[in-house]
Amino acid sequence: MSRKKDQAGTFELLTQLPQQIVTLVKIEYENAKREILSKAKKAGIGAGAIIIALFFVFFMLEALVIAAIAALALVWPWWLAALTVAVALLLLAAAAIFAGVALIKRGNPVPEETLERVGQDLSAISEVRVNAEPSVPRPDATKPPSPRMPQAGQEGNWR
Template sequence: MIRKKDEAGTFELLARLPQQIVSLAKIEYQNAKREIIAKAKRAGIGAGAIVVALFFLFFMLEALVIAAIAALALVWPWWLAALVVAAGLLLLAALAILGGVALLKRGNPVPEETLDRVGGDLSAIGEVRVNAEPPVHHHPGREMPRVGEEGNWR
């Protein structure tokens, strides 16, 4: 069988394999880094928008609290009206904290796409190892062809 000079033999391909695995790992690391940065930027912009909204809501809620206390002060003493409004605000704050914690837990910036690709790469490597031919044993007196020589099996 005549082999073209630009085709790599089995030994040459096997010699390239560690370098290619390292290159693949570096590329996947860069992909994971870019994915995490993109998700973190989106989360940061979203958090900034929420902070601005909360700034304005704070003053609006302050006005509503004063109005609620004034309305309840028409039927109750002012101290009781203020106490009831404060208890309601405490309940709302507790609900907001619980909701915020739940949202933060769901927003974990895990690079899922990169992890899926790496998992596929690892299973492909596992399939290569499982489907590999048994090793060829060297017999004394029989020389194996060198990389690039005729007779190099592929």
């Protein structure tokens, strides 16, 4: 059989394989880095939003605390009015913390998309067969199928 000059032979393709694997690893590393930065940016924006909200809430609460204590002091003693307002402020702070934690958790820095692609690459590589025969259905279905990779000492073993 003759092959065209622009087609690579088996040995040429095998010599290119290590470089292609290195290139694939570098690309997946860059993808993981980019994905982590994107998720970290989202988490940072969430944390910044929490800080800004707490800043405005602090100054707003000064005015509201004074107004609430003054209003409650009309019907209760001033100390009970102040205690009631303090408990309400504590509950509001807890709600803000839970909302902030939820925003930060959304920015999980695990590169899930990259890990999925690497898993697909590994499964594709595992499909490569050494000295594989064409997949033709065997007439004798009672024989067990031959293993995908040759065992130690068998012909075709790369060890």
